[in-house]
Amino acid sequence: MSVYLDHAATTPLDPSVLEAMMPYLTSEYGNASSVHRLGRTARFAIEDARQQFAHLIGAEEGEVVFTSGATESNNFALKGTLKPGDHFITSLAEHEAILEPAKHLQKQGVEVTFLKPYPNGTVSAEQVENALQVNTRLVSVMYVNNELGTVSPIPQIAEICRKNGILCHTDAVQAALFRPRMDILDVDMCSFSAHKVYGPKGVGALYIRAGTPVQTTLIEGGAQERRRRGGTEAVAQVIGLVTAFEQTITKAEEHLLYLETIKAHLINQLEVYLGGRYIWNTPQDGTPTSPHILNLSFPPVNDEPIDGEMLLLNMDMAGFMVSSGSACTSGAVEPSHVLQAMGVPEKTAAATIRFSLGKHTTPTHIEAAVLALARILDRMGRKTNG
Ligand SMILES: Cc1ncc(COP(=O)(O)O)c(C=O)c1O
Known part of the structure; x- marks a missing residue:
């Protein structure tokens, strides 16, 4: 008998997701930046996927950046908004993909408060409010904890942030089943990953609310992703991400x-x-x-x-x-x-x-x-x- 009970680590690729990806791994192999037919097909596929993903999460298409996964999305959210002298609030219960960039930024002069979760593993809006400082720039608390499954009150945390003019990010990697909608959560940034929802590994997204002052480029290179992330678009992966999310959310x-x-x-x-x-x-x-x-x-x-x-x-x-x-x-x-x-x-x-x-x-x-x-x-x- 072989039984897989580790779905928070990763999930098997759904056959229908693979089917949707296949044309872009075989015949439709164009570079989305090329002007010829194959390039245009890839470009249309990416932009169509962006529109679909935005619709699924209650956002506008210009607010979605495709990334290599939630680790990159989290790095982008933190490193794109925090500079030396800023104060950042997060929790000790976060995934390493938040804790490690937070420690890196701390070494560069960002002040970081790591909130201690309650014994039930959650972080409250009150804890966040009590930790606010005049220089607090960003708060990041995960939606569903990947070790415990506990849900933190993101809309309430976002409300505290909004009232105080502070940016709010959440890592929603384990929360897809709760159909995270940006218009309801009211966060400024949100991280997603495909491989936790029967999609491929190596692809994710970062929602960035329009007008959020995020450093425009984290990965410098070509002008892809509206100059926010250089690198040839991984068309098949993006199609896989969107197909997997579509199925999970519906x-x-x-x-x-x-x-x-x-x-x-x-x-x-x-x-x-x-x-x-x-x-x-x-x-x-x-x-x-x-x-x-x-x-x-x-x-x-x-x-x-x-x-x-x-x-x-x-x-x-x-x-x-x-x-x-x-x-x-x-x-x-x-x-x-x-x-x-x-x-x-x-x-x-x-x-x-x-x-x-x-x-x-x-x-x-x-x-x-x-x-x-x-x-x-x-x-x-x-x-x-x-
Ligand atoms: C809560 C959480 N955040 C971030 C990640 C990292 O996601 P990815 O593998 O897409 O980089 C994971 C996956 O382990 C996770 O569970």
Whole structure:
């Protein structure tokens, strides 16, 4: 059995997305800057895709920049707006694609406040408001946390920013199922990625509200993307991004309902086979969360931590691909910076599993995964009901 339960890391390419991309990987290979027929076909495809994407997110086409993914979009949002002497507010629960550019900018003289999330992993508008300074230029808080699935109140955070004349960015990579609409969220910038929604890797977008004072070019080169990003347009990738988003957004309600059912089944199975032997990191107290992510840890037994890496390896050997939710550096699982920021003790955070569910996840996958987990924990000396 081979079961993929790591959809927050990436998703399989949908066959219909591949089909939409194929002409631009084969016969329609033109460079969108060329004036001949093949070039014009590529240009039309890109501009058509831009219009479609803008429509899907409630924006104008001139407000969409295609990028190589959300990492670039996040870098663009931060480095395009912050200069030495500015103050930037973000949170310790952000993805590395925000934390690392923030640290880079800090070294260059940008003042950065890293808000500590609440124990449930969220950041509130009140926390943002309390951190404001006269020189605050930008706030960036993620919409759905990629390790926990928790949802932060972006419209309220954006409102605080608007009232105080401060720019607001959100990383909405894990939030596509919530159909993020720029006219509702009211942020100035928003990052997207295709490969989390059954699209190809290496492509994303940054929404930049018209009139936002963003440094015009992050990647210098040709005049592509209205001079905002040099480099020959990746036509097939962009078509893949837009096709994947179109499908995700039009079927979001159906997928959300399905994932809620699968998630409830997972919670039930965990209760039956591992009851009381784990702690939830994804809050179960009514905090808004996305149903595709469930994160839990196994506390130490007699002060002996469970070997989290061994747990994941054993799950993999049994055919279940799950993650710890945190970064994996040179093969070693590092303790999660998000769990640390939430105050989860290190010995507990060391043994963490993030289940992230997708549209192909079935109840049978869930039952088999939980049973395997129970057996592995037993083998590792952690008695369960399995
Ligand atoms: C919340 C979040 N932001 C940013 C990224 C990076 O996206 P990309 O792989 O498109 O650069 C990811 C993916 O891991 C993510 O989950």
